[in-house]
Amino acid sequence: xxxxxxxxxxxxxxxxxxxxxxxxxxxxxxxxxxxxxxxxxxxxxxxxxxxxxxxxxxxxxxxxxxxxxxxxxxxxxxxxxxxxxxxxxxxxxxxxxxxxxxxxxxxxxxxxxxxxxxxxxxxxxxxxxxxxxxxxxxxxxxxxxxxxxxxxxxxxxxxxxxxxxxxxxxxxxxxxxxxxxxxxxxxxxxxxxxxxxxxxxxxxxxxxxxxxxxxxxxxxxxxxxxxxxxxxxxxxxxxxxxxxxx
Numbered sequence: 001x002x003x004x005x006x007x008x009x010x011x012x013x014x015x016x017x018x019x020x021x022x023x024x025x026x027x028x029x030x031x032x033x034x035x036x037x038x039x040x041x042x043x044x045x046x047x048x049x050x051x052x053x054x055x056x057x058x059x060x061x062x063x064x065x066x067x068x069x070x071x072x073x074x075x076x077x078x079x080x081x082x083x084x085x086x087x088x089x090x091x092x093x094x095x096x097x098x099x100x101x102x103x104x105x106x107x108x109x110x111x112x113x114x115x116x117x118x119x120x121x122x123x124x125x126x127x128x129x130x131x132x133x134x135x136x137x138x139x140x141x142x143x144x145x146x147x148x149x150x151x152x153x154x155x156x157x158x159x160x161x162x163x164x165x166x167x168x169x170x171x172x173x174x175x176x177x178x179x180x181x182x183x184x185x186x187x188x189x190x191x192x193x194x195x196x197x198x199x200x201x202x203x204x205x206x207x208x209x210x211x212x213x214x215x216x217x218x219x220x221x222x223x224x225x226x227x228x229x230x231x232x233x234x235x236x237x238x239x240x241x242x243x244x245x246x
Contacts (some may be wrong), residue, residue: 001048003066006031007041011232013115014062014152015053018233030054048114052118057113059100061117063229064093064152067239070228071176072101075241079103079166084142087134087165087177088153092120099125109143109165137164145170151177157184158240159212172246179224179238180231181205194234206238218245 007022010031016022020130023041026033030036030042032052033045050187058066071082072078080102082111086095089108096117100169106126108116112131144169153161181189181196184205191195196205206224214221219242227237 001046003044004044004047005041006038006043006051007108010051013051014064014093015051015091015228016061020080026051031223048120060093060096061120062093064090064096066229067152067178067227067237068097068150068176069096071225071239071241072097075176075222077174077176078242079148082147084148084150085109085142085146085168087149087151087161090115090152091235092116094150094152095120095126098148105144109137112150114131132159135164137168139168144167147173149173149175155182155183158209169244171244173244175242178227178242179206179240180211182235184209195233195235209240213240213242220245
Protein backbone atom coordinates (compact mmCIF):
# COMPACT_ATOMS: atom_id res chain seq x y z
CA UNK A 1 0.00 0.00 0.00
CA UNK A 2 1.42 3.39 -1.04
CA UNK A 3 1.97 5.99 1.67
CA UNK A 4 1.32 9.75 1.58
CA UNK A 5 1.77 12.80 3.79
CA UNK A 6 -0.98 13.18 6.35
CA UNK A 7 -1.43 16.91 5.77
CA UNK A 8 -2.06 16.37 2.05
CA UNK A 9 -4.49 13.51 2.71
CA UNK A 10 -6.54 15.76 5.00
CA UNK A 11 -6.92 18.28 2.16
CA UNK A 12 -7.68 15.66 -0.49
CA UNK A 13 -10.41 14.12 1.68
CA UNK A 14 -12.08 17.48 2.30
CA UNK A 15 -11.42 17.40 6.03
CA UNK A 16 -9.60 20.74 5.89
CA UNK A 17 -9.31 23.55 3.35
CA UNK A 18 -5.54 23.91 2.98
CA UNK A 19 -2.32 22.17 3.95
CA UNK A 20 -1.51 25.12 6.18
CA UNK A 21 -4.73 24.51 8.12
CA UNK A 22 -4.00 20.77 8.19
CA UNK A 23 -0.53 21.40 9.60
CA UNK A 24 -1.93 23.71 12.29
CA UNK A 25 -4.51 21.12 13.37
CA UNK A 26 -1.87 18.39 13.48
CA UNK A 27 0.49 20.52 15.55
CA UNK A 28 -2.43 21.28 17.89
CA UNK A 29 -2.93 17.56 18.46
CA UNK A 30 -6.37 17.44 16.85
CA UNK A 31 -5.77 14.86 14.08
CA UNK A 32 -6.07 11.15 14.77
CA UNK A 33 -5.58 7.83 12.99
CA UNK A 34 -6.89 4.63 14.60
CA UNK A 35 -5.34 4.20 18.05
CA UNK A 36 -2.93 7.10 17.71
CA UNK A 37 -2.63 10.86 17.50
CA UNK A 38 -0.78 12.32 14.51
CA UNK A 39 2.14 14.45 15.70
CA UNK A 40 3.88 15.55 12.51
CA UNK A 41 2.37 16.98 9.28
CA UNK A 42 4.96 15.09 7.26
CA UNK A 43 4.10 11.67 8.70
CA UNK A 44 3.66 9.12 5.91
CA UNK A 45 0.65 6.83 6.31
CA UNK A 46 -1.12 4.29 4.05
CA UNK A 47 -3.52 5.96 1.62
CA UNK A 48 -6.55 4.12 3.03
CA UNK A 49 -5.97 4.87 6.71
CA UNK A 50 -9.02 6.46 8.43
CA UNK A 51 -8.35 10.01 9.65
CA UNK A 52 -10.45 12.15 11.98
CA UNK A 53 -10.23 15.78 13.07
CA UNK A 54 -11.38 16.67 16.57
CA UNK A 55 -12.96 19.98 17.47
CA UNK A 56 -14.42 20.75 14.04
CA UNK A 57 -16.67 23.79 13.60
CA UNK A 58 -19.37 21.81 11.76
CA UNK A 59 -21.30 18.58 12.46
CA UNK A 60 -20.47 16.66 9.26
CA UNK A 61 -17.78 14.04 8.65
CA UNK A 62 -16.05 16.49 6.27
CA UNK A 63 -16.24 20.16 5.29
CA UNK A 64 -18.04 19.16 2.12
CA UNK A 65 -21.17 18.75 4.18
CA UNK A 66 -21.29 22.52 4.70
CA UNK A 67 -21.66 23.00 0.94
CA UNK A 68 -24.53 20.57 0.42
CA UNK A 69 -26.35 21.69 3.57
CA UNK A 70 -26.32 25.22 2.17
CA UNK A 71 -27.50 23.98 -1.22
CA UNK A 72 -30.46 22.10 0.24
CA UNK A 73 -31.54 25.17 2.17
CA UNK A 74 -30.98 27.63 -0.68
CA UNK A 75 -32.76 25.61 -3.38
CA UNK A 76 -35.44 24.19 -1.09
CA UNK A 77 -34.62 20.55 -1.88
CA UNK A 78 -35.19 17.68 0.53
CA UNK A 79 -33.86 14.09 0.34
CA UNK A 80 -36.40 12.86 2.89
CA UNK A 81 -37.55 9.35 2.01
CA UNK A 82 -35.53 9.27 -1.22
CA UNK A 83 -32.93 6.88 -2.58
CA UNK A 84 -29.93 9.08 -3.33
CA UNK A 85 -26.71 8.82 -5.32
CA UNK A 86 -23.54 10.57 -4.11
CA UNK A 87 -20.92 10.77 -6.88
CA UNK A 88 -17.41 11.45 -5.60
CA UNK A 89 -18.37 10.54 -2.04
CA UNK A 90 -14.80 10.59 -0.65
CA UNK A 91 -15.05 10.92 3.16
CA UNK A 92 -18.82 11.19 2.91
CA UNK A 93 -19.69 14.80 3.74
CA UNK A 94 -22.55 14.91 1.22
CA UNK A 95 -23.78 11.43 2.24
CA UNK A 96 -23.79 12.53 5.89
CA UNK A 97 -25.96 15.55 5.08
CA UNK A 98 -28.40 13.44 3.03
CA UNK A 99 -28.85 10.95 5.87
CA UNK A 100 -29.29 13.68 8.45
CA UNK A 101 -32.02 15.15 6.26
CA UNK A 102 -33.99 11.92 6.06
CA UNK A 103 -32.63 10.06 3.01
CA UNK A 104 -33.88 6.48 2.96
CA UNK A 105 -30.78 5.14 1.21
CA UNK A 106 -27.55 6.52 -0.25
CA UNK A 107 -25.30 4.94 -2.86
CA UNK A 108 -21.86 6.42 -2.09
CA UNK A 109 -19.71 6.13 -5.21
CA UNK A 110 -16.01 6.91 -5.38
CA UNK A 111 -13.18 5.87 -7.67
CA UNK A 112 -10.88 5.69 -4.63
CA UNK A 113 -11.12 3.43 -1.62
CA UNK A 114 -10.80 3.47 2.16
CA UNK A 115 -11.86 7.11 2.53
CA UNK A 116 -15.48 7.07 3.64
CA UNK A 117 -16.01 7.72 7.34
CA UNK A 118 -16.41 4.64 9.53
CA UNK A 119 -19.81 5.70 10.85
CA UNK A 120 -21.14 5.92 7.30
CA UNK A 121 -19.55 2.66 6.19
CA UNK A 122 -21.42 0.94 9.01
CA UNK A 123 -24.74 2.70 8.45
CA UNK A 124 -27.26 0.22 6.93
CA UNK A 125 -28.71 3.03 4.80
CA UNK A 126 -25.40 3.49 2.95
CA UNK A 127 -24.24 1.32 0.05
CA UNK A 128 -20.52 1.98 -0.37
CA UNK A 129 -19.30 1.54 -3.96
CA UNK A 130 -15.54 2.01 -3.88
CA UNK A 131 -13.13 1.70 -6.80
CA UNK A 132 -16.18 2.52 -8.90
CA UNK A 133 -15.90 4.85 -11.89
CA UNK A 134 -19.07 6.94 -12.01
CA UNK A 135 -18.73 7.30 -15.79
CA UNK A 136 -19.70 3.65 -16.13
CA UNK A 137 -22.63 3.41 -13.72
CA UNK A 138 -25.55 1.28 -14.89
CA UNK A 139 -28.81 -0.03 -13.47
CA UNK A 140 -26.99 -3.32 -12.84
CA UNK A 141 -24.69 -1.53 -10.39
CA UNK A 142 -27.44 0.68 -8.94
CA UNK A 143 -30.80 -1.06 -9.44
CA UNK A 144 -32.92 1.47 -7.52
CA UNK A 145 -34.44 4.52 -9.22
CA UNK A 146 -32.57 7.57 -7.91
CA UNK A 147 -34.62 10.41 -6.45
CA UNK A 148 -31.70 12.74 -5.62
CA UNK A 149 -28.26 13.03 -7.21
CA UNK A 150 -25.40 14.93 -5.58
CA UNK A 151 -21.83 15.32 -6.79
CA UNK A 152 -18.57 16.64 -5.33
CA UNK A 153 -16.02 15.17 -7.74
CA UNK A 154 -12.40 16.23 -8.22
CA UNK A 155 -9.96 16.04 -11.13
CA UNK A 156 -12.81 15.55 -13.59
CA UNK A 157 -15.45 17.81 -15.15
CA UNK A 158 -19.19 17.45 -14.57
CA UNK A 159 -19.90 16.88 -18.26
CA UNK A 160 -17.71 13.78 -18.07
CA UNK A 161 -18.58 12.34 -14.67
CA UNK A 162 -22.36 12.90 -14.46
CA UNK A 163 -24.16 11.62 -17.61
CA UNK A 164 -24.32 7.95 -16.58
CA UNK A 165 -25.58 8.87 -13.10
CA UNK A 166 -28.19 11.23 -14.53
CA UNK A 167 -29.63 8.37 -16.60
CA UNK A 168 -30.41 6.55 -13.35
CA UNK A 169 -32.55 9.41 -12.02
CA UNK A 170 -36.30 8.89 -11.87
CA UNK A 171 -38.82 11.44 -13.21
CA UNK A 172 -39.08 14.32 -10.75
CA UNK A 173 -35.61 13.72 -9.30
CA UNK A 174 -33.44 16.64 -8.27
CA UNK A 175 -29.68 17.14 -8.45
CA UNK A 176 -27.07 19.35 -6.80
CA UNK A 177 -23.49 19.30 -8.06
CA UNK A 178 -20.39 21.33 -7.32
CA UNK A 179 -18.95 23.26 -10.24
CA UNK A 180 -15.18 23.46 -9.75
CA UNK A 181 -13.64 25.90 -12.25
CA UNK A 182 -10.16 24.44 -11.74
CA UNK A 183 -11.38 21.20 -13.33
CA UNK A 184 -13.52 22.82 -16.02
CA UNK A 185 -11.43 25.73 -17.32
CA UNK A 186 -8.54 25.43 -19.75
CA UNK A 187 -4.97 25.27 -18.48
CA UNK A 188 -4.37 28.88 -19.44
CA UNK A 189 -6.93 30.00 -16.84
CA UNK A 190 -5.40 28.06 -13.96
CA UNK A 191 -2.86 29.88 -11.81
CA UNK A 192 -0.27 28.78 -9.25
CA UNK A 193 -1.26 25.82 -7.03
CA UNK A 194 -4.16 25.08 -9.38
CA UNK A 195 -6.22 28.09 -8.30
CA UNK A 196 -8.58 29.95 -10.66
CA UNK A 197 -8.87 33.55 -9.43
CA UNK A 198 -10.42 35.39 -12.37
CA UNK A 199 -14.15 36.07 -11.75
CA UNK A 200 -14.70 36.16 -15.52
CA UNK A 201 -13.49 32.56 -15.75
CA UNK A 202 -15.80 31.55 -12.89
CA UNK A 203 -18.71 33.14 -14.71
CA UNK A 204 -17.84 31.56 -18.05
CA UNK A 205 -17.45 28.08 -16.55
CA UNK A 206 -20.76 28.33 -14.70
CA UNK A 207 -22.51 29.47 -17.89
CA UNK A 208 -21.02 26.56 -19.85
CA UNK A 209 -22.18 23.98 -17.30
CA UNK A 210 -25.61 25.61 -17.02
CA UNK A 211 -26.11 25.61 -20.78
CA UNK A 212 -24.92 22.01 -21.08
CA UNK A 213 -27.29 20.78 -18.37
CA UNK A 214 -30.19 22.81 -19.69
CA UNK A 215 -29.65 21.29 -23.15
CA UNK A 216 -30.18 17.74 -21.88
CA UNK A 217 -33.61 16.39 -22.67
CA UNK A 218 -35.86 16.22 -19.65
CA UNK A 219 -33.69 18.37 -17.35
CA UNK A 220 -34.17 21.96 -16.18
CA UNK A 221 -31.61 24.03 -14.30
CA UNK A 222 -33.03 25.60 -11.15
CA UNK A 223 -30.11 27.90 -10.42
CA UNK A 224 -26.46 28.40 -9.48
CA UNK A 225 -25.26 29.52 -6.05
CA UNK A 226 -21.74 30.24 -4.79
CA UNK A 227 -20.51 27.68 -2.30
CA UNK A 228 -20.44 29.08 1.25
CA UNK A 229 -16.82 27.94 1.64
CA UNK A 230 -13.89 27.63 -0.73
CA UNK A 231 -12.32 24.42 -1.92
CA UNK A 232 -8.69 23.31 -1.47
CA UNK A 233 -6.13 26.11 -1.75
CA UNK A 234 -8.92 28.71 -1.78
CA UNK A 235 -10.60 27.80 -5.08
CA UNK A 236 -14.06 29.28 -5.55
CA UNK A 237 -16.77 26.67 -6.17
CA UNK A 238 -20.43 26.89 -7.17
CA UNK A 239 -23.51 24.77 -6.52
CA UNK A 240 -25.72 24.03 -9.53
CA UNK A 241 -29.21 22.65 -8.96
CA UNK A 242 -31.46 20.95 -11.50
CA UNK A 243 -34.63 18.86 -11.76
CA UNK A 244 -35.66 16.06 -14.06
CA UNK A 245 -39.12 16.47 -15.56
CA UNK A 246 -41.84 14.53 -13.76
